[in-house]
Amino acid sequence: xxxxxxxxxAQALRAQNIxxxxxIVGIPVTEIAIAAQAAGVKYVGMRNEQAAxxxxxxxxxxxxxxxxxxxxxxxxxxxxxxxxxxxTINCWPLIVIGGSSDRNQETMGAFQEFxxxxxxxxxxxxxxxxxxxxxxxxxxxxxxxxxxxxxPGSCYIDIPGDFVxxxxxxxxxxxxxxxxxxxxxxxxxxxxxxxxxxxxLAKQPLLIxxxxxxxSHAENNIRKxxxxxxxxxxxxxxxxxVVPDNHPNCVAAARSMALQxxxxxxxxxxxxxxxxxxxxxxxxxxxxxxxxxxxxxxxxGNNVMxxxxxxxxxxxxxxxxxxEFNKRxxxxxxNSEWWxxxxxxxKNNEERSKGLAxxxxxxxxxxxxxxxxxxxxxxxxxxxxEGANTMDIGRTMLPNFYPRQRLDAGxxxxxxxxxxxxxxxxxxxxxRTPGRRVVCIEGDSAFGFSGMELETICRYNLPIxxxxxxxxxxxxxxxxxxxxxxxxxxxxxxxxPPVSLLPNAHYEKIMSAFGGKGYxxxxxxxxxxxxxxxxxxxxxxxxxxxxxDPQSERKKQEFPWLTRSNL
Numbered sequence: 361x362x363x364x365x366x367x368x369x370a371q372a373l374r375a376q377n378i379x380x381x382x383x384i385v386g387i388p389v390t391e392i393a394i395a396a397q398a399a400g401v402k403y404v405g406m407r408n409e410q411a412a413x414x415x416x417x418x419x420x421x422x423x424x425x426x427x428x429x430x431x432x433x434x435x436x437x438x439x440x441x442x443x444x445x446x447x448t449i450n451c452w453p454l455i456v457i458g459g460s461s462d463r464n465q466e467t468m469g470a471f472q473e474f475x476x477x478x479x480x481x482x483x484x485x486x487x488x489x490x491x492x493x494x495x496x497x498x499x500x501x502x503x504x505x506x507x508x509x510x511x512p513g514s515c516y517i518d519i520p521g522d523f524v525x526x527x528x529x530x531x532x533x534x535x536x537x538x539x540x541x542x543x544x545x546x547x548x549x550x551x552x553x554x555x556x557x558x559x560x561l562a563k564q565p566l567l568i569x570x571x572x573x574x575x576s577h578a579e580n581n582i583r584k585x586x587x588x589x590x591x592x593x594x595x596x597x598x599x600x601x602v603v604p605d606n607h608p609n610c611v612a613a614a615r616s617m618a619l620q621x622x623x624x625x626x627x628x629x630x631x632x633x634x635x636x637x638x639x640x641x642x643x644x645x646x647x648x649x650x651x652x653x654x655x656x657x658x659x660x661g662n663n664v665m666x667x668x669x670x671x672x673x674x675x676x677x678x679x680x681x682x683x684e685f686n687k688r689x690x691x692x693x694x695n696s697e698w699w700x701x702x703x704x705x706x707k708n709n710e711e712r713s714k715g716l717a718x719x720x721x722x723x724x725x726x727x728x729x730x731x732x733x734x735x736x737x738x739x740x741x742x743x744x745x746e747g748a749n750t751m752d753i754g755r756t757m758l759p760n761f762y763p764r765q766r767l768d769a770g771x772x773x774x775x776x777x778x779x780x781x782x783x784x785x786x787x788x789x790x791x792r793t794p795g796r797r798v799v800c801i802e803g804d805s806a807f808g809f810s811g812m813e814l815e816t817i818c819r820y821n822l823p824i825x826x827x828x829x830x831x832x833x834x835x836x837x838x839x840x841x842x843x844x845x846x847x848x849x850x851x852x853x854x855x856x857p858p859v860s861l862l863p864n865a866h867y868e869k870i871m872s873a874f875g876g877k878g879y880x881x882x883x884x885x886x887x888x889x890x891x892x893x894x895x896x897x898x899x900x901x902x903x904x905x906x907x908x909d910p911q912s913e914r915k916k917q918e919f920p921w922l923t924r925s926n927l
Contacts, residue, residue, distance in 0.1 A: 361530045365493050365523035368533065369457065370395035372497040373428060376504040376538050378455070380404070380419050380787060382412040382780075383430030387471070388521030389459040393430055401428070404787060404820060406780070409436050411810040413443020413456065414780030415787075417514070420453035421575060422764055422788050426507045426515075428455045433521070434472025437479075442774065444483035447514040449772040451572065451656075453507035454514040455500075456480075460489070462522040480516035489518035493528040498536050505539040511656040512575070547653070547670035547677045555626075555651045555668040556684040559589070562624035562649075564698040566611070567591045568636065571598035571770075572629020572655065578675035579603070579763045582628060585682055590692040592702055594618055596630050597768055601760030612756070614705035619643055621701070624667075626651045629674040632663045633771065639664040653677050713757065722883060725912040726750070729829055730757035732884055736891040737799050737825075742767070742785045746778040747803025749913060750829045754801055776809030778802045779826075783813060786822035797825065797895070804830040804837075804861060811870060817901045818874035825894045826871070826903040832863040837910035840864055864907065871903035879904045 363371075369392050373381070382404045385393045393403050406412035409431045419427030431440045437458040447454040458480075461470035480487030486506045490499040503515040559565060573582060579602045586593055586603055592611045593603060603610065611618045619625075619637070625648055632639035632650070639650060640663060649667035652660050653674060660669040670677045693699075717731035726749055734757060742765045745754045751768055760766045767781040782800040789796045807828050817824055831837045838846065840863040849855040868878025877900050879890035887906060894902040 362527040363530050363533065364391070364395070365496065365519070365526050366391040366395040367399075368493060368496045368528075369500065369519065370399035370401060372500040373401055374399040375497065375536075376501055377425055378428055378504065379423075379425070379791075380416070380784075381428040381430055382406055382415040382784070383428075384409055384412060384432070384436065385430070386432040386436065387459070388524050389430055389432055389457070389519070391524050392457065392519070396430075402787065404783065404816065406783070406816050407812040408810055409439035410442045410776060411780035411783075411813050413440040413454070414446065414774075414777045415784040416456070417443055417447035417450070417452050417454040418767055418781045418784035419788060420447065420507070420512065421450070421767070422785060424453070424508070424575070424577075426453040426455045426504060427784065428457060431456065431458045432472065433459045433461055433476070434474045436472075437474065437476050441479075441483055442776070443780075444480070444514040444516065446770065446772050446774045446777065448483060448485065450770045451512050451575070453512040455503055455507060456484075456514060456516045458516065458518055459524070460518050460520050463520045464522070477516075477518045480518070483514060484516045485513040486515040487518070488516070489520070490523070493523060493526060494533050496533075498534050501536045501539050509542050511659075544676050545655070545672040546680060547672045551668055551670050552677075552680045552684050555670060556681060556688060558624055558649055558651060558667050559626065560688065560690045562692070563696075564621055564623045565591055565626070565692060566618050566622035566624070567593040567626045567628065568630045569593055569595045569599040569602050569628050570630025571596060573674045574599050574602050574629075574763050576629065576655075576674040577763070578628070578678050581675055581678040581682060585678055585685070588682065588685055589690065590694055591626075592618060592699070596635055597755050598766055598770060599630070600755070600766045602763045604761040605759035606761065611702050611706060613709045614702050616643075617705045618702060621645065621698075622648060624649045624651065626653070628653050628678065629655070631659060631771070635771065717757075723907055723909040723912075724884065724887075725909055726753045726829065727757065728884060729887065729906055729908060730754055732887050732891065733801070733827065734758055736888065736895060738797050738895065741765070741797040741799045742789065744768070744778050744782045744785060744798065744800040746775060747806040747829065748835050749831070750801060750803035750806065758801075775806050778806055779810045779813035779817070782824050782826070783816060783820075783822060786817075786824050787820070790822070795898070797823065797898075800824055800826045802826065802828050803834075804828055804832065804865065804867065805834040807867060808861075811867065814871050814876065814901070814903070815874045818871075818876050821899070822901060823898055824901050826901075828867050828903065828905045829908060830865065830867065830905055831908050831912060832865070832910045833857075833861045834859045836913065837861060838863060839910050863910070866905065868903045868905040871901065876901035876903060878902070880907070881905065882907045
């Protein structure tokens with residue numbers, strides 16, 4: 361009995377428990393998508409390979425099993441590189457399958473010919489081309505396994521165009537079983553007890569929870585550790601919700617102070633990169649003791665020499681620490697000077713935000729908009745957030761109560777991820793947690809990177825709520841009058857500020873053009889009405905275009921966003 365290359369790929373993906381494929385079909389991969397659907401893999405056709413790749417990578421983070429991105433050769437492959445890099449830098453499992461030119465035309469200048477396997481090596485843990493049809497199942501098993509084992513990342517499989525419809529006898533195919541779940545490693549006992557001793561002597565301890573902790577499903581153990589030891593904790597942006605943001609031990613509202621004065625910091629699946637200011641002074645004490653818990657040995661000791669290193673799975677190592685502290689029955693005193701300082705700072709910062717949120721002036725500012733969003737969106741929704749000010753202020757103003765329910769620009773700071781992430785979250789939620797809403801909050805500039813994915817959202821009828829916080833620009837914009845004045849000076853290319861976008865752009869009309877619901881809002885009342893209508897309609901995708909003050913910024917007038925103190 362004969363089987364085609366496309367069928368082999370599809371069946372092998374299904375055998376490895378792959379459920380979702382995102383992509384854009386064309387020569388030579390169309391048959392692969394058709395075969396995937398026949399094999400029981402869900403296929404979501406996107407409008408740009410970049411968004412497709414971002415969507416597939418988010419599936420990996422949300423489910424722990426990679427999504428697949430399917431692209432055509434040459435330009436199609438190249439447009440997916442952004443998603444591969446983003447996945448690898450965020451440590452998310454992903455499989456990209458790219459068509460390539462027929463083998464007998466290599467070096468001849470074939471249609472869309474490009475050295476894809478070599479190009480893929482920079483962005484992926486593994487970049488391979490099967491040497492024959494017979495080995496396709498084994499190569500796919502290796503790619504899926506590699507994407508998940510150790511520190512997760514992206515893997516690329518190159519499929520020559522002539523493989524897709526080529527047939528081979530089933531009996532000669534090297535079929536393989538589904539790979540085992542990633543093995544769980546634990547830290548050495550001496551390191552665990554050393555870490556516990558350092559924590560127990562801390563005067564000003566701080567636990568930092570990273571998205572590695574969210575990925576390893578360590579929420580129950582981490583919450584137990586926080587409560588057993590009475591530790592203040594700080595989540596990195598995507599780790600919000602591992603322990604709920606409203607937990608009394610959360611010190612996110614005093615972030616800068618907590619980092620600057622902590623004498624012992626426990627890193628749970630978080631890296632000392634730009635997001636945490638590298639662990640260096642003046643953001644940290646010169647003599648800070650760092651206890652680093654990570655799945656990747658090469659990460660240990662980056663930028664700061666750790667006082668203790670615990671190599672292993674975050675959930676398993678947290679369990680080891682719990683067992684150690686259960687023996688010691690030590691708890692950090694809640695009436696310490698450190699807690700008093702932290703609580704004072706939290707109160708102070710929250711009052712400043714509240715003051716800004718309750719300003720009645722029009723146009724609205726970011727804080728007012730987020731105040732109303734926070735009041736009206738479901739507590740268990742999945743929040744997707746991207747933009748500069750929109751993402752930064754949204755992170756402080758919008759709480760997460762559950763793990764893996766905040767997706768944003770991440771370690772790579774990638775703009776354009778929002779709609780792909782939202783589509784992935786909605787597709788996964790539909791299967792696993794029906795009724796859970798996805799709310800995607802975008803800056804107007806961030807929305808522009810993949811705005812055409814609104815058609816995808818409407819085509820698959822995903823009831824995503826998109827809120828575009830529109831300030832007519834990147835960081836800041838111009839109001840309509842200033843814009844008109846500016847145009848009097850001549851060609852916009854010579855006189856319009858590079859950060860400006862067209863004022864009062866009606867992004868909501870793109871949503872209504874595809875059959876979703878669009879709202880254009882300028883006042884808090886209009887915003888509340890649009891939010892209530894969108895949240896109560898659980899069937900229809902909607903977009904609320906919220907006009908805010910083009911000059912609205914965050915509390916401290918700092919700029920540009922990369923240097924900001926509380927990223």
